[in-house]
Amino acid sequence: MPQVPPNTAPLLAAHPPTANQLLTIGELSDRSGVPHSALRFYERQGLIHSQRTTGNQRRYHRSTLRRIAFIRASQNTGIPLAVIGEVLALLPADVAPTREFWDRAGECWSKEINARIERLDRMRDRFTRCIGCGCLSFEECALVNPGDRLAEQGPGPHRLLRS
Known part of the structure; x- marks a missing residue:
């Protein structure tokens, strides 16, 4: 910072x-x-x-x-x-x-933006894989998350957000 x-x-x-x-x-x-x-x-x-x-x-x-x-x-x-x-x-x-302040903040923002881009790329790839199979992900989700075991981790799309 x-x-x-x-x-x-x-x-x-x-x-x-x-x-x-x-x-x-x-x-x-x-x-x-x-x-x-x-x-x-x-x-x-x-x-x-x-x-x-x-x-x-x-x-x-x-x-x-x-x-x-x-x-x-x-x-x-x-x-x-x-x-x-x-x-x-x-x-x-x-x-x-000041210009120096902007430059330093920009360095911090760049790290944050790059991390966000990587996270979005992972989400896009995982999301495309699930939806791309044509079954609307019902069959694949049954294979990837049998018995809804991810529910134990709490609410949210755990596979999409995971690094």
């Missing part, structure tokens, strides 16, 4: 952000292409952070745009939000992921 790059500390703002560095939820939604509801969900999950005005309106630092890009890119590769959150937790709230 990536560590916070050592050069991110200088990126922390020594001064509070100015008004032109803050975005409303509508502006953030328009700029990122992410619906308001998803932004509020990301915030509840701790993936992004906002400041509140005296009228209790959300204001997001511009760096949030890069955090959202990181979230969406990671999600598109199938990385669960919980894992994305663990990685983003390594960065301070209003610091955008």
